[in-house]
Amino acid sequence: MRHLILSLALIASAVASTAISTDDVLRFGSPEEVGMLPGPLEDMIANLTAFTEARNWTDATDGEILPIQPGGATLVARHNVIVSYFAFGKRSLWASVNGTQGVKLAGSDQQDAEVDTIYDAASLTKMYTTVAALRCIDDGLFTLNGTVADWLPEFGVNGKENITVLQLMTHTSGFPASPSPLLYMPSFPTYESRIEAILDHGLLNKPGEAYVYSDMSYMTLMLLIERVTGKSLDVVIGEITKKLGMTDTFFNKGNKEGGFDRYSRIAPTEFQRIVVGDLTPDRPQPCRTVHDEQAWSLNGVSGHAGLFTTVLDTARLCQMILNNGTYNGHRILSQESVDHVFTNWNERFGSSPGRGAGFELNQPSTAGPMASELTASHTGFTGTSMVVDRGSGTLFVHFANRVHPSREWSSNTIVRRTLGWWVATALGRPVQH
């Protein structure tokens, strides 16, 4: 049966690939040609830049006078046309945390954010892992409703015998949010011991009975993808990003502190050992290797975090989804797999937000007033977000290192919502701020 599925999938992708054109790639153009208003898109730049100012942003800075984020980059596109693409503020600004005072770098040591600044994507990595998993389904390597342990037998212990691939992608497998103890703790001295900890870990809930957003689901998805492809996750995702024409999306495998040309373009993040404590990985501060401590302990490569990318590269992934699976002359996903992203699999737990494969649906804290059942989005802890709106054919990506210098200074949800408000306004919608 599995072989039959495989050959049907091969025939389907062979048929589809003959019909793909290459004019589905992102290009620059005017807002007017895709039915958007230029005025709001211009006003948006100063408005989003203002979030770099130290002010009392009330809840967003816990009543302290602090910036929301030091800087960032934004890209908005509709119908394959990039209508806004800008950077603002600083990429590197702080010399130390000093509570909520902060000590700035000398002016000459500060670095401006650029449009091609490389950000630590944090949990946006899960969206790349989602695409890799859907691709495995299209290739007949596993199925959406198949049992993970069928392909990864070591996982079928401690109540996890019947967990499905879909449950991993919708955070309903029963896993807690994080492994306990955390993978970077002294209990797990080697990479092998950490992988074993993921495979052996027990559950918090019965599979399918509760929704708990869990990094463990995506660590497991990595191990499943690696087993069926016989390749490591960075290689599998690298094959996809290469086809999409992405040159600035990568895992820093081995947590290298420099020695490769893109390292200097990475926005620094947190003074983590000051903020979180000295059990976090011992490495140069502020972190420029992956911020997520557990991804760091997995050698920089995990299904839940680890990817570094730019707004333009991640916009390409979003556009592939809007194109229903094709980009740059390649079919990455089948239409059916893309439809899985826009299906609310978690309706039984309440109406909003929903959960498609990997992505959230109808999430106003990420998409602002653009949120709808046809809007798939996700955020990353470091300050990143991506939104794909099938209803209007629009995508918007906002990257910021809001954890520079400290995760405790701010939440940048306010910026995400405001960006969604500007996009809706530029689409001519009468939305309230």
Ligand SMILES: *[C@@H]1O[C@H](CO)[C@@H](O)[C@H](O)[C@H]1NC(C)=O
């Ligand atoms: C951004 O614009 C909105 C709408 O005009 C306004 O309410 C908000 O205060 C502005 N934000 C900043 C940080 O200037």
Ligand SMILES: *[C@@H]1O[C@H](CO)[C@@H](O)[C@H](O)[C@H]1NC(C)=O
């Ligand atoms: C910031 O604003 C909030 C709400 O108005 C207020 O409770 C808080 O005291 C203010 N913080 C400072 C430092 O003024």
Ligand SMILES: *[C@@H]1O[C@H](CO)[C@@H](O)[C@H](O)[C@H]1NC(C)=O
């Ligand atoms: C650190 O913050 C304290 C106030 O909390 C301030 O007095 C001190 O000058 C700051 N240190 C530096 C190096 O700026």
Ligand SMILES: *[C@@H]1O[C@H](CO)[C@@H](O)[C@H](O)[C@H]1NC(C)=O
């Ligand atoms: C997979 O499971 C979901 C949820 O139980 C169900 O709605 C869907 O029809 C199933 N898909 C297939 C291909 O069996």
Ligand SMILES: *[C@@H]1O[C@H](CO)[C@@H](O)[C@H](O)[C@H]1NC(C)=O
């Ligand atoms: C898995 O499913 C089988 C068949 O429905 C059932 O007998 C078994 O108890 C389930 N195992 C677990 C751990 O839920």
Ligand SMILES: *[C@@H]1O[C@H](CO)[C@@H](O)[C@H](O)[C@H]1NC(C)=O
């Ligand atoms: C993608 O699929 C959706 C749902 O079938 C459809 O509404 C949309 O027009 C398609 N988009 C493209 C670019 O083909």
